[in-house]
Amino acid sequence: MRLLLIEDDAKLADYVSRGFSEAGHLCDVLDNGQDGLFQATRETYDVLIVDRMLPGLDGLSMVKAIRAAGNKTPLIFLTSIGGVDDRVEGLEAGGDDYLVKPFAFSELAARVAALARRPAFQTEQTVLKVHDLELDLIRHRVTRAGQQIDLQPKEFILLEVLMRAEGRVLTRTMLLERVWDYHFDPQTSVVETHISRLRSKIDKPFDVALLHTVRSTGYSLDAPR
Template identity: 55%
Template sequence: MKLAVIEDDKETRAYVANGLKEIGFVVDSAGDGLEGLLLAKEGHYDALIIDRMLPHLDGLTLVKTLRSSGCNVPVLFLTTMCGIDDRVEGLNAGADDYLVKPFAFSELAARVNALLRRPRTTVDLKTLQVQDLEIDLLKRLVKRSGHLIELQPTEFRLLEYLSRHAGQVVTRTMLLENVWDFHFDPKTNMVETHISRLRSKLNAGGKADLILTVRGAGYIIHETG
């Protein structure tokens, strides 16, 4: 498997690249956005690891440029920008996952392997589609079997996150961090309540349950019904 690490901080770039090489990946690297864009377009990579704050061309613009050119290589963002709006912006730009600095290398490696294992569910730059569910990321619209479903903003973010991780078990902690930006357990049933409301809307009309509970682990949306 061949990866590219696009990161302007020399120490971080070397740390990530060397660590990935040690576990068997072929790794190229670049220190700025323009160099990274050229590398990504010509290198035929299996995944890209990109810092959001890059000189010459920022990571967000880099990913948008790649996606607009038809490049669908999985992208993992590395960043110090940890707000939920920052994460949503990055994912909507075309990234597949988001890891906040500082990070443990073991988590980085696990996320890269997860990206490489799963097929992409993105239909185009604007849409996610899983089973009979279609999510328009720009218009913020959701349809199931062609029928429009009205969702509140938090419900939309919750469904988007689950759909982007279709085929994976998503834990309660992952949802708290990535949908609500909570890095602690609020000791409420907030996640369960929102899952229940979202299910009711998605399953209206007797449709099969799209969001499944994995007892003791979390939730999953399967890629195929």
């Protein structure tokens, strides 16, 4: 893949670009929005990786300009601005994905690979669906069988992570990292507690269970077969 990383934190940019280079990809790096806009609209890339807080031209404005120019290259925001409204704003501006710092490089690499696999004509997926369970990323709404389900912010993020990994088992450590940004084990039952609360809302009122515990391994969300 050929990637364009627009990030003004030199250490982070070096870390990310080296990671992709070691994986066999080409990664160009720029540190400001003006140059990023020029490069993204002049050259061809498989995926754009963009920070929101950029000098010269902020990332949000840059992405809007890229989309206004007709450029549909898959794009992921990589930023420390992680509120729900901020994520919605980024997606509405033209982002295809949104990853909040601090992050694991393995997750960034997986998300970039997923974006690169999308057909060129495919529009941004803003609604995740597993069986009769739907999660709307823009409206921040969850429904199952047409019934609205009220989730707390961390429950919403946890469900999003599980739905994006549909059919795959996510370990407790992976969930701690992706949902709570813990890169260590805090020795608490936060994962188990939130899984229990989530299950009580999306599964127990319905006939078919979607959220499964895989003993001694982790959790998965999958449609019935």
